[in-house]
Structure formats: C-alpha cells, structure tokens
Amino acid sequence: MRTILYILQKEFIQVFRNRTMLPMIFFIPILQMLILVFAATNDLKNVNIYIVDNDLSSASRKLTDKFQASPFFRITQTGFSPDDAEDALKREKVDMVISIPEKFEADLRRDDEAQIQLIINAINQSKAELIYNYANNILQGYNKNLIAEWKGLPEFNPPKQIKVQPSFWFNSELDYKWYMAPGILAILVTIIGMFLSGMNLVREKELGTIEQLNVTPIKKYQFIVGKLIPFVFIALFDLAFGLTIARLAFDLPIVGSLPLLFGFATLYLVGALGLGLFISTLADTQQQVMFVSFFFMMVFILMGGIFTPVENMPTWAQYLDRLNPIYYFMRIMRNVVLKGSGFTDLTTEFASLIVIGITFLSLAIWRYRKTT
C-alpha cells in the first residue's frame, strides 16, 4: 500500500509538472462542451421551405400561413415554377418543397379533396422523417380547420377524434443539447482517461525508466494501480468540470444523485483505463498506443448509442454492445442526469461495468512483464 502511495506521489508530481498536461485537462472539456454539444445537435429548427403556390386562393394562403407560423419552418422562397423549386432543393438552398397545384381550392370545394405535393431532401433520413411528421401535423391541423369552417362546425367543437397530446418526459423541452451533453461528457472522460494513462505508461518504456523500475521489487499490480489512479482522478475532475460548464452554458438539469454518478464514473474509468493500460503494455511507442486506442474509441463511441440509438441497430450489434463499456456508461449518464435514475434502476449496468473493469484491469496486470 505504501509503495502505491509513493508511485501516486511521483505520478502526480509529473502530471502537474508537464506543461502540456494542464492545458489539456482544462481545454478539452471547454472545447467539447461548448463546441461539440452544439455541433452534434439534431434539433429541428429553421427548416427552409420553398412554396410553389399556383393556386393563389384563400385556401392556399391559409396553408402557407400555417407553415409560416410554425417555429420549425421558414419560408425562404416562393415561386410558380416547380423546376425552380426542384433546383433549389438540389442545391440544398431549401429542405422541402411544397407544391400547391392550380384549382386547389376549387377541387377542395367541389370534391372535398385536393392534393398537394411535399418534396423533402432525405439525405439525412431521420431529419427528413421529422420534417415530414411536423409538416403532416400542420396539414392535419389545417384539415381540421377547413372541416370546421366549411361544414359550419365551430373550431373548438370539432368532430370526435382521438387527440394526441404528447408529453415529453425527462427532456420536456426536447432540448437536444441536454440529450447530447451527457454523451459528449462520456466521450470526454474516456479520451482523457484512456489516452493519458496509456501514453504515460508507454512513455516510461520510451525513456527507459521502466527498466529501472523492473529491477526493483515493485509488484505488477502496484505498478498498474499506480498508473491507473492518477488518471481516474483527472478524468473525474474533468467530468465535474464538464458538468459545470453544461450547467452554466445551457442549463443542463442534473436530476439524479451526483455521488451516484461519480461512483459509476469511477467504476467505468477503471475499465476504460484498464483497457488503455493493457494496450500500452503491448505497445512500444506512444504512436502505437494512440493508434490502437483510437481504433477502440471509435468503435465504442459509434456503437455506444451517443449519436444513434442502440435500439435501431441490428440485433447482433446490440449483442456486441454488451461488451462495450461506453454503452453502459452512456445509459448511466443519461439516465442519472436527465431522469434521476437511482442505483436500483441501474443494476445491470453496475454488474456489467464491474465485469468489464475486472477483466481489463486483470489483462493489464497480467500482460505487464517485468522479465521479458
């Protein structure tokens, strides 16, 4: 135990004496929270639409007004030529084209039925679906009004129908930043912890100081634990720092218990850093550690459900995710921060992280060789 304390003392002195370390510890969280969270937003706002109104009737104007009044849409162009509209769509000037044909109102009055055309840029499929859903909502509202108006029913006493009143729990304002911030923070602590610890260990190999340690009676677990703990602390500090920034910059609500969150984060970091240290016991240079760690990070992050919901992945990918520490930590972060989940809600995550942590840490200790 004493030995570990001496190792920790040495590591902390070295970390704080390193000129590139402090800027990294402070700069990375600020950058990630203030730039990435905003950049990674999927908020649907300001959908530009092109309206081709060839009817110019009161009915078509009312429809146009409805879109105009929606906070999601912005009519940026109007015209009469479908070709111009398509061209604007192709050049990505607009996200959607609404085409109202001639005799729109006349058809409505005569046949109780008329057609309009929506053309949506679906390069981003999920965005296109959202646009369609919002547009559809507006059209249904418009329909309802028409029926009420023309059939002589008062608008506020509409024909019987099922009315959907959505209520969005845990992120009632559907603020995408609130959804992304815990995810970005999960990435942050992983980068900080995994890279710094892995690079630190392999740096001793590069400098040759590890050889001097290997002729001492130092125990393998003491060495690995001594390399692990300082970076767990640094990563936890960055988690706290990142949460503070998120709280100040975009009012991220922190519903759950902070001690619980940090407890889980510690557990998660033991696994993530264990992997980083394991990689560095296999590598000889910092470049190798960077390259291999980066590969794992990419896979973990992209599969971890930060940007895309895991439920939408194929079943085999969902099974693979059971091995992915970020997947669990991601769920913990979002559930504790946004929903206020307690320990009993997260026992699966707890058990999984324990298994992953023990596995990676044992691998690192096993693979660290004092005698080659």
Next chain:
Amino acid sequence: MNQQIPVITVRNLVKKFGSFVANDHLNFEVYKGEIFGFLGANGAGKTTAMRILCGLLAPTSGELTVGGYDVYTQTELIKKNIGYMSQKFSLYEDLTISENIRFYTGIYGIRRNERLKREADMLKKLNLENERNKLIASLPLGWKQKLAFSVALFHNPQIVFLDEPTGGVDPITRRQFWDHIYEAAAEGKTIFVTTHYMDEAEYCDRVSIMVDGRIDALDTPENLKKQFNAANMEQVFLKLARGAKNTE
C-alpha cells in the same frame, strides 16, 4: 581476493533471439566484494548477459544464481538484493534529486527517517547538497551518472550491476566515477560492470572478455596481459576481438 565466496554463478548460460545466439554457453563466477569487468565489443552480448542476471530478460537455458537465489524462480528476491544502473540513463528527468530518491526508496520500502539520513550523507559525499531540489534534466551528464549510481546503491544491495556507466563523459569524471566504485567495493559490495573503455578494464579485479557471445578470456588484468603477451588491456582486447563476426 582472499576469501572467494561466489555471489554470482553462471553455468552454461545460453540466450537465443530466434536463431541468433547472443550468449553461447557462458560459464563464470563472481566473488563477493570484487569488481568484475565484463568487456566486449558492441554486440558481443555483454548487456544481454547482464540483463539476464538482473531478471530483466529470461535465459534460454543454463543454471544461474545471483546472491544465492535462482534466476528462474526467485527473480523478485534477487531484485531486492541488487542495484542496477542501465546504459540508458534512468532517473526521472522531470523530478528533482530528492523526489527521485524518495520514489525509489519508497519502492524498496525504506522508511522516511532512514531515507533522509542516507540522502543527506549521499548528497554530502557527492557535493550536491545545494542541488537537491533541482530537476535531473538540468544537471550535467557526469553528475547524473554519479547520482544514478548512488541511487542504485541506496537500498544497500549486495551486488551492483553497472551497464556502461561512464558512456559519454570526460576522463576526469570517469576517474571520479571509478573512485565511487572502489569505495562501494571496499564496503563489501560486489560490482559487476560492463564497459568498452580499456583503461577501465585495468581498474577491475578480474576481467572477462566476450567475443561473439562467448567468453574468450577470464582472469585478472595482469594475468591476461601475461597470457597474451601484451603491454596493456587494449592489446589483449584487440588480439581477442580480431576474430569477431558480430561486431558492429
């Protein structure tokens, strides 16, 4: 060397890296309190043999004991009883002298009071009392090497391994370094030193000369000079090394 108690015994040590034989059936003993020189051209296999004795490298075959402990099974016990100074300079450059000492002594389990006492003695001897809080990086190479040597001795090991300890420093600093080596030997420590400076070979009690992974000669410098009919160790070495294949 009146009492010849072996502290290192090596029988038929073989170390292969793939098909390359770095150590080819080495046999020797090192006695307590002697300065044992391990000579050879670059690539002759000196460092490999030393790393095996320190427990950094596993031998391919052979029987070896260091300080009475078996190299295969009692590596950690050996490590408690040896000091090692590698070719690659190995104190932490970004720590001060005091911090380096505190760290290494901590690993050997030396208590604080004992450490402070030994540290004061050591710095006084090296005349570095005023530099104790300076970073290693800011010190000249000769000082660093003396420090590394002193740190290797700090936990009072019975055997000290020095791998080309004086590479790259001037003759005066080298001579001073050897004074420290004599001092340690006088205290009863066994010194195992590799070098390719032939004047340093003269300072050793016994010298072994490695050529192509084999020990081609092993005796006191006087006897070797007689045996090879040479005026100094340099001539002995040249006569032996002429037939080498693996020199760089």
